[in-house]
Amino acid sequence: MIQDGNAPFWYIYDSSNADVTAILEQGAEAGVVAKGETIEELAGEMGVDAATLQATYDRYEELAAAGEDEDFNKPAENLVALETAPYYAVKFYPTTFGSQGGVLTDSEGRVLNDAGEVISGLYAAGEMSNRYYYNENYVLAASLGLYAVAGRLAGAAAAADIQ
Ligand SMILES: Cc1cc2nc3c(=O)[nH]c(=O)nc-3n(C[C@H](O)[C@H](O)[C@H](O)COP(=O)(O)OP(=O)(O)OC[C@H]3O[C@@H](n4cnc5c(N)ncnc54)[C@H](O)[C@@H]3O)c2cc1C
Structure with missing residues (x-):
């Protein structure tokens, strides 16, 4: 290709x-x-x-x-x-099916810096955070369920961190 x-x-x-x-x-x-x-x-x-x-x-x-x-x-x-x-x-025809980007997060949606440490008060979910799950390969038709869950986890983490 x-x-x-x-x-x-x-x-x-x-x-x-x-x-x-x-x-x-x-x-x-x-x-x-x-x-x-x-x-x-x-x-x-x-x-x-x-x-x-x-x-x-x-x-x-x-x-x-x-x-x-x-x-x-x-x-x-x-x-x-x-x-x-x-x-x-x-x-x-060879083709690129999709590309993935976004920021690194932990499993709760807390955004990580280059050293892998949590950036306090910054959260990401959905396409913005897909690196944690997909790494390099796009998994067909798994996004909507995954991102609904990721949003909930990130929201719960934000609520917990505020307390
Ligand atoms: C054609 C197509 C088919 C797909 N089919 C499937 C499928 O069958 N199954 C599946 O699981 N996934 C599917 N996906 C992928 C899935 O739709 C996305 O991965 C998912 O919707 C991403 O969710 P998200 O919340 O991260 O982003 P989005 O759904 O893109 O949400 C981002 C939101 O942020 C808003 N926004 C942007 N900038 C700003 C701003 N500055 N201020 C305020 N709001 C802003 C946007 O308007 C948007 O509403 C498909 C995607 C496409 C394009």
């Missing part, structure tokens, strides 16, 4: 999993998934060079048969041969 901006990449499937194939068929009917009976036909639907895709596919099959990915180090358990026609290709 850093090298190529948000240039898309393709993910190729075969038809060995009936549940996945049923979903891909819906995508193909809607015109958002490329489908081909052969790799060459698939390349045509994808709008990419057929010889390059065939060579890429053949090399992947060779590595899958050998059980070791010397090119990209894909774990052996995921190195599955794609041999059941028809084949499908889905275009993916």
Whole structure:
């Protein structure tokens, strides 16, 4: 993603999993998934060079048969041969889903300074304080409940500190 901006990449499937194939068929009917009976036909639907895709596919099959990915180090358990026609290709775009910032707090919403000490009388909750909980990864759809609780905790801490 850093090298190529948000240039898309393709993910190729075969038809060995009936549940996945049923979903891909819906995508193909809607015109958002490329489908081909052969790799060459698939390349045509994808709008990419057929010889390059065939060579890429053949090399992947060779590595899958050998059980070791010397090119990209894909774990052996995921190195599955794609041999059941028809084949499908889905275009993916790498993207940044969200970013997180805010100030560091303790578990009660008291804001901390660089040394990790409480700054007296300063409290934070919600997005402003998410570093304590999320650290580096955004947890989908967990914010509203978490921040309602964080607000209550910070309010309770402020009330307790005043007394
Ligand atoms: C499109 C979208 C979808 C989302 N979907 C989900 C979801 O499905 N589930 C989930 O859990 N979370 C979801 N979130 C995240 C969630 O909505 C937020 O994390 C949460 O609302 C943040 O709460 P908050 O109280 O920290 O901030 P906010 O809700 O942003 O509250 C901050 C408030 O402060 C006010 N304000 C700003 N400056 C001042 C000022 N100077 N003086 C007075 N008031 C001020 C603002 O007007 C605002 O009302 C979604 C967010 C977005 C944008």
